[in-house]
Amino acid sequence: MIKNLLSIRDLDAEGIDRVLSTADAFRENMGRKYPTLRLKTVVNFFYEASTRTRTSFELAAKRLSADVLNFASGGSSVEKGESLKDTAQTIEAMGVDCIIARHSSAGAPARLAEWVSASVINAGDGMHEHPTQALLDLFTIRQHFPSFDGLRVAIVGDVAHSRVARSDVLGLQTMGADVTIVAPPTLLPPGVASWGVHVTTELDPVLADLDICYLLRMQLERQKGGYVPSLREYARLWGLDRRRAAMLPERALIMHPGPMNRGVEIAADVAEFPRSVITDQVTNGIAVRQALLYLMLGGPEVKEGGPDAG
Amino acid sequence: MDSGDVGRALARIAHEITEKNKGASRVVLVGILTRGVHLAKRLAERIADIEGVAVPTGSLDIGLYRDDIGMREPVPLAPVRVPDIDGKIVVLVDDVLYTGRSIRAAMDALIDIGRPQAVQLAVLVDRGHRELPIRADYVGKNIPTAHNEEVEVRVAEIDGADEVVLGEVSRPAARKEAGR
Numbered sequence: 001m002i003k004n005l006l007s008i009r010d011l012d013a014e015g016i017d018r019v020l021s022t023a024d025a026f027r028e029n030m031g032r033k034y035p036t037l038r039l040k041t042v043v044n045f046f047y048e049a050s051t052r053t054r055t056s057f058e059l060a061a062k063r064l065s066a067d068v069l070n071f072a073s074g075g076s077s078v079e080k081g082e083s084l085k086d087t088a089q090t091i092e093a094m095g096v097d098c099i100i101a102r103h104s105s106a107g108a109p110a111r112l113a114e115w116v117s118a119s120v121i122n123a124g125d126g127m128h129e130h131p132t133q134a135l136l137d138l139f140t141i142r143q144h145f146p147s148f149d150g151l152r153v154a155i156v157g158d159v160a161h162s163r164v165a166r167s168d169v170l171g172l173q174t175m176g177a178d179v180t181i182v183a184p185p186t187l188l189p190p191g192v193a194s195w196g197v198h199v200t201t202e203l204d205p206v207l208a209d210l211d212i213c214y215l216l217r218m219q220l221e222r223q224k225g226g227y228v229p230s231l232r233e234y235a236r237l238w239g240l241d242r243r244r245a246a247m248l249p250e251r252a253l254i255m256h257p258g259p260m261n262r263g264v265e266i267a268a269d270v271a272e273f274p275r276s277v278i279t280d281q282v283t284n285g286i287a288v289r290q291a292l293l294y295l296m297l298g299g300p301e302v303k304e305g306g307p308d309a310g
Numbered sequence: 311m312d313s314g315d316v317g318r319a320l321a322r323i324a325h326e327i328t329e330k331n332k333g334a335s336r337v338v339l340v341g342i343l344t345r346g347v348h349l350a351k352r353l354a355e356r357i358a359d360i361e362g363v364a365v366p367t368g369s370l371d372i373g374l375y376r377d378d379i380g381m382r383e384p385v386p387l388a389p390v391r392v393p394d395i396d397g398k399i400v401v402l403v404d405d406v407l408y409t410g411r412s413i414r415a416a417m418d419a420l421i422d423i424g425r426p427q428a429v430q431l432a433v434l435v436d437r438g439h440r441e442l443p444i445r446a447d448y449v450g451k452n453i454p455t456a457h458n459e460e461v462e463v464r465v466a467e468i469d470g471a472d473e474v475v476l477g478e479v480s481r482p483a484a485r486k487e488a489g490r
Contacts, residue, residue: 024389025373032422033422035375
């Protein structure tokens with residue numbers, strides 16, 4: 001298995017499949033505790049606020065009996081001016097096997113991986129990637145569809161600023177899905193033409209063909225940035241309301257990475273529809289992270305600077 | 311052992327289980343993945359023939375309880391499906407009893423799930439070489455072996471036929487590479 005998970009691209013289709021089928025075993029018996037990683041120490045190294053990702057990783061590690069440290073930059077030596085490198089090396093010197101890193105700067109987890117010999121998992125870096133979100137989304141989709149091949153997925157919203165969108169697109173493409181990006185022109189990422197996805201600014205015409213309608217969180221500060229005239233306007237043009245949800249085929253799933261802005265990207269009642277799997281995504285996140293920790297930390301130690309074990 | 315031998319051994323074990331437990335009303339058969347699961351189902355069918363009761367069966371993956379975690383590549387995991395075992399007599403079913411390490415792991419896994427009244431062990435083949443103080447309550451056949459030999463139990467559901475074959479491990483590293 002890989003030593004670090006910095007991008008979803010670190011896993012090929014076979015690797016993703018291995019994580020997902022391992023997660024099946026954990027999903028079947030959620031809440032059960034295993035002794036597997038009792039000699040391992042995992043640190044949640046969070047330079048940016050997070051509730052669900054951090055608690056999800058914490059639960060996943062604890063259910064495998066790993067010791068878990070929680071490090072948040074607020075109230076720590078970071079406020080005294082300690083650099084990322086020094087902080088990471090200090091934490092590693094305490095004997096940590098895995099660093100789960102979130103940072104507001106793209107590429108910070110990758111830099112971290114160069115400085116420490118522990119495994120590094122990217123838990124979200126700036127507008128770059130959030131690979132474990134992609135894995136849990138793929139897992140959730142796989143619960144409902146036998147194959148990813150040709151599956152029609154629309155990712156709707158603020159794609160430009162979304163690490164979730166980036167990782168999901170890459171992961172879905174690896175697995176053979178057919179991805180369409182739907183966003184206001186101002187929120188399309190630069191260079192989207194090279195992503196190998198369909199791009200459109202209109203949601204209505206794509207709905208009838210979809211297997212998955214994936215809504216991104218509309219970050220409220222985007223309105224101040226002038227990307228959208230108003231949140232009401234955004235909701236009217238790109239929000240999944242009752243009328244648009246009715247245009248989706250019966251089989252289509254409604255997904256959202258959370259936290260939701262009900263009434264903006266998704267109407268309050270649509271989030272509760274039977275085809276909405278948003279709370280499943282949260283539960284599945286724990287199982288997928290358990291699988292990842294088991295596969296990454298349950299094998300022989302990968303030597304510093306050595307090649308990743310196959 | 312050919313398929314006739316395997317069938318007769320399972321039939322005898324089914325009788326022994328019902329005899330020892332005065333029927334099968336409190337018995338649960340839990341097979342250790344992969345082949346133990348199929349053997350457990352066969353035993354349940356035989357017990358149904360003898361006693362006329364349907365014995366619950368389950369499947370146990372021991373990957374998360376192994377004592378060599380961190381020494382080899384992580385083994386693939388399969389979902390654990392075990393019925394209610396609280397207060398029941400659980401008969402663990404495995405194909406081959408060798409070092410006893412799998413059984414140790416299986417017992418830990420079982421105890422994490424519930425509190426059986428008793429745990430018993432049924433194996434199709436006991437090949438010796440125990441490394442832990444573990445013994446089987448029901449044995450299909452004792453086959454004395456050398457360390458460099460390999461006992462392979464085949465079941466119809468996976469391998470097309472029921473049989474037990476004795477082979478020689480030509481490359482000691484082969485098993486490690488195969489992962490499982």
